Amino acid sequence: MSLEDPVALHVELVSVEREVWSGEASTVIARTTEGEIGILPGHASLLGQLAEGSEVRITQEGGGEVVASVSGGFLSVTDGGVTVLAEQATLSGAS
Numbered sequence: 001m002s003l004e005d006p007v008a009l010h011v012e013l014v015s016v017e018r019e020v021w022s023g024e025a026s027t028v029i030a031r032t033t034e035g036e037i038g039i040l041p042g043h044a045s046l047l048g049q050l051a052e053g054s055e056v057r058i059t060q061e062g063g064g065e066v067v068a069s070v071s072g073g074f075l076s077v078t079d080g081g082v083t084v085l086a087e088q089a090t091l092s093g094a095s
Helices: none
Strands: 009-015 019-032 035-039 046-051 052-059 065-078 080-093
Touching: 009 052, 009 065, 019 046, 019 065, 052 080
Parallel strands: 009 080
Antiparallel strands: 009 019, 019 035, 019 052, 046 065, 052 065, 065 080
């Protein structure tokens, strides 16, 4: 990780069938089997199992919000960004 403050997260939301959403974000909030987690730029690396029938909320850099209903899968946070790999994912709201 660089010494500079990270400005944005690169986020990819992917289902088994297709890429659902990809872009830059300021926050990602998801429910894992361990509880709800908020991801900000510079977050430590982790791998979490998504809770069944939950939502992933992505706050875009420009201020809009993407909300996706997800079923099963994983959330991965690395220096390269956040990847949400869900068995099923459907955008349920975006602004």
